[in-house]
Every structure is written in C-alpha cells, then in structure tokens.
Amino acid sequence: MASCDFFPDAGGIRPYRYRDGVLHLLDQRLLPTEEVWLEYRDCQGVAEAIRTMVVRGAPAIGIAAAFGAWFAARDIQAENFDGFWREFEQACATLAATRPTAVNLCWALERMKSLVRANALQPTVNLKIALEYEALAIAEEDLRINRALGRHGEPLLADGARILTHCNAGALATGGYGTALGVIRAAVSAGKQISVYADETRPWLQGARLTAWELQRDGIPVTLICDNMAGWLMAKGEIDGVIVGADRIAANGDTANKIGTYSVAVLAKEHGIPFYVAAPISTIDLTLADGSLIPIEERGEREVTHSGERRLAPEGVAVRNPAFDVTPARLISAIITEHGLARGDYRTRLAELVAKGR
Numbered sequence: 572m573a574s575c576d577f578f579p580d581a582g583g584i585r586p587y588r589y590r591d592g593v594l595h596l597l598d599q600r601l602l603p604t605e606e607v608w609l610e611y612r613d614c615q616g617v618a619e620a621i622r623t624m625v626v627r628g629a630p631a632i633g634i635a636a637a638f639g640a641w642f643a644a645r646d647i648q649a650e651n652f653d654g655f656w657r658e659f660e661q662a663c664a665t666l667a668a669t670r671p672t673a674v675n676l677c678w679a680l681e682r683m684k685s686l687v688r689a690n691a692l693q694p695t696v697n698l699k700i701a702l703e704y705e706a707l708a709i710a711e712e713d714l715r716i717n718r719a720l721g722r723h724g725e726p727l728l729a730d731g732a733r734i735l736t737h738c739n740a741g742a743l744a745t746g747g748y749g750t751a752l753g754v755i756r757a758a759v760s761a762g763k764q765i766s767v768y769a770d771e772t773r774p775w776l777q778g779a780r781l782t783a784w785e786l787q788r789d790g791i792p793v794t795l796i797c798d799n800m801a802g803w804l805m806a807k808g809e810i811d812g813v814i815v816g817a818d819r820i821a822a823n824g825d826t827a828n829k830i831g832t833y834s835v836a837v838l839a840k841e842h843g844i845p846f847y848v849a850a851p852i853s854t855i856d857l858t859l860a861d862g863s864l865i866p867i868e869e870r871g872e873r874e875v876t877h878s879g880e881r882r883l884a885p886e887g888v889a890v891r892n893p894a895f896d897v898t899p900a901r902l903i904s905a906i907i908t909e910h911g912l913a914r915g916d917y918r919t920r921l922a923e924l925v926a927k928g929r
C-alpha cells in the first residue's frame with residue numbers, strides 16, 4: 572500500500588492529505604474559524620463527506636470520490652472479477668449520487684472504473700493496488716492542471732486589475748492552487764498587482780468563508796462584498812473583470828457554476844466587463860449539447876432559512892434552494908483550460924481542447 576504525504580513539495584493550501592491509507596479532509600464547513608481535519612477510511616464515509624460538503628468544489632469532490640472508490644475496492648472480499656466488479660460498480664454509484672451537478676465526480680469515478688475494466692484479467696489484489704495509485708494520480712494531476720490553467724489564463728488579467736469572483740474556485744475546491752483563483756495566483760506570481768472582490772455567495776457563503784480566507788493567507792488583496800453589491804461596483808467602474816470556476820460545461824459552452832454566477836454574467840455584459848470561466852477539461856461534458864440538460868442540485872431549505880443555528884425566516888415559509896445556475900455561452904468572454912483558451916465558436920473549440928486532453 573502506498574504511504575505518502577499528499578503533495579509534500581506543493582506548498583500552499585490543500586483540502587486534503589493522504590497518509591498510510593487514510594484520507595484526511597479539511598472540514599470546509601468550519602472554516603474560517605476552525606481548522607479541523609477529519610479522517611476517512613471507507614467509501615460510505617467519503618460519500619457522506621461529499622454530500623454534507625466537508626469537501627466541495629468540482630475537482631475536489633472528484634478527487635475525494637476517487638479515494639472513496641479505492642476504499643470500496645480495498646474492502647471488497649470477492650476474489651473473482653465478476654463479484655469484485657458488481658460491488659465496485661455499486662460503490663461508485665453510491666459516490667456518484669452524492670452531488671449531481673459537478674461532472675468531475677462522475678469523470679473521476681469513470682476513470683477508476685475504466686482502470687478496473689481494462690485490467691479484468693488481473694487478480695483483484697493487483698486491481699486494488701492499481702486503484703490506490705490511480706486515486707493518487709488523479710489528485711496529483713489536478714494540481715499540475717491548475718498551474719497550467721493559470722499560465723494560460725494570467726495574460727488575460729492586466730496589471731492593476733480589480734477582479735470579481737463568485738463562490739470558491741480556489742485551492743480548497745481543487746487539488747491545490749485553484750482554477751479561477753489559480754489564474755489570479757498566476758497573475759500575481761507574474762508580478763502583477765491584482766486585487767479581488769469576493770462575492771459572499773449566499774447561502775453557503777463559500778466566498779465569505781473560503782475565498783476570503785485563502786486569498787488572505789496568500790497575501791492577495793481581497794475585499795468581501797454581499798452578492799447584491801456587484802452591480803453597483805461595476806456601474807461605478809470598480810471592477811475590471813470577472814473570473815469564476817465551473818461545475819459542468821456543456822458542448823456549446825453553457826456553464827453551470829454556483830448559484831448567482833448567471834446574475835454576475837448578465838451584469839458583466841451590461842457593463843462591458845469581460846467574464847471568464849476557468850475549468851479543467853474534466854469539467855467539460857461533451858455528451859450534453861447545451862446547458863438546459865445539466866442537472867441542477869437542489870439543497871435543503873435550512874441553508875436559506877438559517878444562519879448557523881439561528882432562524883432568519885418565518886417558520887413554514889416556502890423556500891427554493893437551487894445550488895447552481897447555468898450561464899449561457901454568449902455571456903462568456905473565454906473559457907480557460909489547461910490546454911488553452913476557448914472563445915467564439917465554443918462547440919468546435921471545446922471539442923478540440925477535449926481531444927487534446929485524451
């Protein structure tokens with residue numbers, strides 16, 4: 572069994588560590604006031620961690636799911652392939668059902684399943700070893716991908732730019748470094764003065780709790796605003812660009828991301844401000860022709876009616892809580908991936924970029 576500290580030389584913030592067969596997740600529900608690491612050793616535990624958002628952000632949940640699949644494999648007793656496969660597929664289905672919108676979850680599980688299918692003639696003990704290394708590879712690659720994505724995206728940000736971001740598409744949401752925040756980090760590393768406006772991102776407050784925390788830690792100037800303040804700041808000329816992450820990008824470039832992203836994109840269009848999406852190729856879902864086909868997670872009403880333990884809304888009020896929305900491709904100035912930019916004819920360019928990644 573591999574025994575390693577996760578990304579020992581990567582530096583920076585990471586949402587997890589892996590050591591001696593145990594996955595440690597930084598409990599993102601408690602940030603920024605408490606830094607608590609929870610330990611996971613089985614598939615059910617990891618599924619629960621994803622569902623309850625101990626770990627969140629599209630690439631990070633893909634990585635966690637890969638470890639969940641490896642834990643499931645480790646616990647399977649069956650020694651013949653058919654028995655192993657039946658239980659393994661069932662465990663992957665349990666993991667895949669935890670959060671429906673971020674396609675990276677299914678992408679990572681599909682990669683784990685492909686490995687098993689491709690090695691069907693191997694003894695199960697070998698499959699288990701290979702699955703552990705595959706989970707580690709998925710995690711390590713994500714960090715490299717984010718750095719490449721940062722290199723492609725940073726030329727889009729001018730020295731002195733004031734950039735708005737929504738939700739958290741940073742180190743905490745990925746294998747480290749981040750997608751949208753990775754582009755910002757790359758621009759800062761290139762010597763540019765970049766300052767960030769972080770939307771608080773109701774109802775879960777990923778912007779207030781996570782983006783503000785990780786940018787502060789890195790010494791990148793960050794100003795927190797409520798979601799309903801972005802339009803006014805744009806109107807006053809205080810925002811030069813918007814950059815967000817993505818949970819799933821359809822073949823035509825329509826992009827699902829945290830609820831509120833669509834409103835920001837509409838505002839950016841109105842004010843002539845560029846609106847960029849930064850995401851790895853694993854977030855592109857060419858099987859969906861457009862964004863209307865992306866499944867949108869609806870979460871519990873308590874996230875809307877309460878702040879922590881405190882009720883904010885009257886008992887019995889009707890509540891909607893869609894966790895994501897879809898920004899139409901026509902509102903997106905460019906999609907930044909690890910293999911380069913897509914803009915204009917998204918359908919052709921995204922297909923080319925995905926092909927490059929194969």
Ligand code: MRU
Nearest residue numbers: 627628629738740744816817829
């Ligand atoms: O509900 P969450 O916190 O998992 O939503 C996260 C987002 O919407 C992120 O912007 C997206 O996953 C990209 S993370 C690099």
